[in-house]
Amino acid sequence: MHTDLVAALDIGGTKIAGALVDGHGRIHVRAQRPTPAQEDGESVMRAVTAVLGELAGSPLWGRADSIGIGSAGPVDASAGTVSPVNVPGWRGFPLVERVREATGGLPVELIGDGVAITAAEHWQGAARGHDNALCMVVSTGVGGGLVLGGRLHPGPTGNAGHIGHISVDLDGDPCPCGSRGCVERIASGPNIARRALDEGWLPGPDGDMSAAAVAEAARAGDPVAVASFERAAQALAAGIAATATLVEIDIAVIGGGVGKAGDVLFTPLHKSLADYATLSFVQRLTVVPAQMGTDAGLVGAAAAALARKQDATGAGV
Numbered sequence: 290m291h292t293d294l295v296a297a298l299d300i301g302g303t304k305i306a307g308a309l310v311d312g313h314g315r316i317h318v319r320a321q322r323p324t325p326a327q328e329d330g331e332s333v334m335r336a337v338t339a340v341l342g343e344l345a346g347s348p349l350w351g352r353a354d355s356i357g358i359g360s361a362g363p364v365d366a367s368a369g370t371v372s373p374v375n376v377p378g379w380r381g382f383p384l385v386e387r388v389r390e391a392t393g394g395l396p397v398e399l400i401g402d403g404v405a406i407t408a409a410e411h412w413q414g415a416a417r418g419h420d421n422a423l424c425m426v427v428s429t430g431v432g433g434g435l436v437l438g439g440r441l442h443p444g445p446t447g448n449a450g451h452i453g454h455i456s457v458d459l460d461g462d463p464c465p466c467g468s469r470g471c472v473e474r475i476a477s478g479p480n481i482a483r484r485a486l487d488e489g490w491l492p493g494p495d496g497d498m499s500a501a502a503v504a505e506a507a508r509a510g511d512p513v514a515v516a517s518f519e520r521a522a523q524a525l526a527a528g529i530a531a532t533a534t535l536v537e538i539d540i541a542v543i544g545g546g547v548g549k550a551g552d553v554l555f556t557p558l559h560k561s562l563a564d565y566a567t568l569s570f571v572q573r574l575t576v577v578p579a580q581m582g583t584d585a586g587l588v589g590a591a592a593a594a595l596a597r598k599q600d601a602t603g604a605g606v
């Protein structure tokens with residue numbers, strides 16, 4: 290049979306999404322289950338198996354010959370295991386082996402969700418045509434991934450480019466990861482909102498205390514809301530500039546809920562970037578919003594499976 294499709298899984302703390310995807314990144318069949326994140330590991334695995342079972346019920350399933358998984362991290366691609374922070378029942382869980390068993394032995398490629406988003410933006414989105422890129426997701430947490438020399442660079446365990454836990458404030462607030470002053474500790478949505486509230490920002494009559502509400506207030510000119518986004522932008526700029534100086538990226542792509550804030554984020558971000566990205570070889574660095582929508586994780590997981598297939602056969606996809 291003509292095997293022109295791959296199966297993709299996008300595993301997060303709230304949902305497990307699956308799809309059959311073709312070589313152009315088009316999604317043909319979808320399946321989804323909520324993640325029973327607070328239940329034991331086997332219950333979470335049953336939700337994965339249910340998604341795979343629904344995909345396998347499609348007449349197109351026989352055209353899929355490999356599986357790509359993008360999972361909330363940390364992941365360990367070298368061991369085939371995952372330990373998502375928001376899924377306590379999975380610690381060192383052998384996801385690759387279990388998915389292989391559930392699908393009759395198909396080859397499985399595992400990457401972290403930040404790397405998956407990066408694969409998607411490089412293939413179809415804002416980083417398309419860029420050989421050296423950093424792609425970030427700025428939402429509840431801050432994640433990311435790298436494209437270097439025209440190829441996805443997941444690193445040995447699948448976590449490379451995890452910019453959220455680079456320290457940009459040496460003596461800053463403790464971060465849940467154990468370090469201090471991490472980009473995430475300053476720039477994530479909850480931290481933007483927390484800082485605004487601490488500094489005296491008052492939510493509107495609807496009581497919405499999210500980063501999106503702070504963004505709305507910043508657009509309306511609230512100085513505390515503006516300052517909270519400026520501080521987040523400064524942390525992101527410092528992390529992006531450090532990355533560019535280290536590995537010479539020429540574009541940084543910012544997605545996730547905070548990435549949708551628009552000018553209240555990007556105007557101070559461009560300004561701060563000029564302060565931190567100073568050497569001649571990083572001055573042409575640009576920062577742009579992400580283009581991929583909610584399917585980025587699935588499309589990126591598919592890209593990883595297709596890249597593996599290409600490496601295995603030497604053929605183009």
Ligand SMILES: [Zn+2]
Nearest residue numbers: 454464466471
């Ligand atoms: Zn951290």
